[in-house]
Amino acid sequence: DAGITQSPRYKITETGRQVTLMCHQTWSHSYMFWYRQDLGHGLRLIYYSAAADITDKGEVPDGYVVSRSKTENFPLTLESATRSQTSVYFCASTEGQGFDLYFGPGTRLTVT
Amino acid sequence: GEDVEQSLFLSVREGDSSVINCTYTDSSSTYLYWYKQEPGAGLQLLTYIFSNMDMKQDQRLTVLLNKKDKHLSLRIADTQTGDSAIYFCAESMGNTGKLIFGQGTTLQVKP
Numbered sequence: 001d002a003g004i005t006q007s008p009r010y011k012i013t014e015t016g017r018q019v020t021l022m023c024h025q026t027w028s029h030s031y032m033f034w035y036r037q038d039l040g041h042g043l044r045l046i047y048y049s050a051a052a053d054i055t056d057k058g059e060v061p062d063g064y065v066v067s068r069s070k071t072e073n074f075p076l077t078l079e080s081a082t083r084s085q086t087s088v089y090f091c092a093s094t095e096g097q098g099f100d101l102y103f104g105p106g107t108r109l110t111v112t
Numbered sequence: 113g114e115d116v117e118q119s120l121f122l123s124v125r126e127g128d129s130s131v132i133n134c135t136y137t138d139s140s141s142t143y144l145y146w147y148k149q150e151p152g153a154g155l156q157l158l159t160y161i162f163s164n165m166d167m168k169q170d171q172r173l174t175v176l177l178n179k180k181d182k183h184l185s186l187r188i189a190d191t192q193t194g195d196s197a198i199y200f201c202a203e204s205m206g207n208t209g210k211l212i213f214g215q216g217t218t219l220q221v222k223p
Binding site: 030031033035040041042043044045048050058090092094095096097099100101102103104105106 | 116118142143145153154155156157200204206208209210211212213214215216
């Protein structure tokens, strides 16, 4: 199916563990993004990527690592999860400014 | 820095008009957007306006842009219970497709 998918949809992990959230889009969009959504903060940009092998930090990058070896995939890794990283994570993609930004369904991550 | 502000909550009666307001800071933003998020779902693009426009109408939705005051509003005519959701305002940053979002306004529609 065409679109943007995220996995897992729900994840519970312990403090200190490494966690990777997956994002896959089928449109070959150039730009991909990771946002986190927290009550009272709306969506905050963690990292974004303009193309394969090109990534850049957003507003809240600390504690996260991204890679983009293929255009269609943009995994987000929490190197050592902390409770403050409990959140809903959204991946998004677009062809560029003026084009629609499409969101995945989100991953709800709980760090205990 | 970049900042987008919205009121957090709005309650209206079914059939009334809803007006959701937003202020932004980057006068160079080329596009301004409204997104809708239903419970448990991702964000869905509702509409957008190009910065050289003052108004855009799309069926029940009207977007007004006041560039001088950096104020954006979304009016929903004849609000229905299915319009209950969180509405996010967003501004574009540069030509990267990157968007800066407001905190979201929860719209509650009472029957």
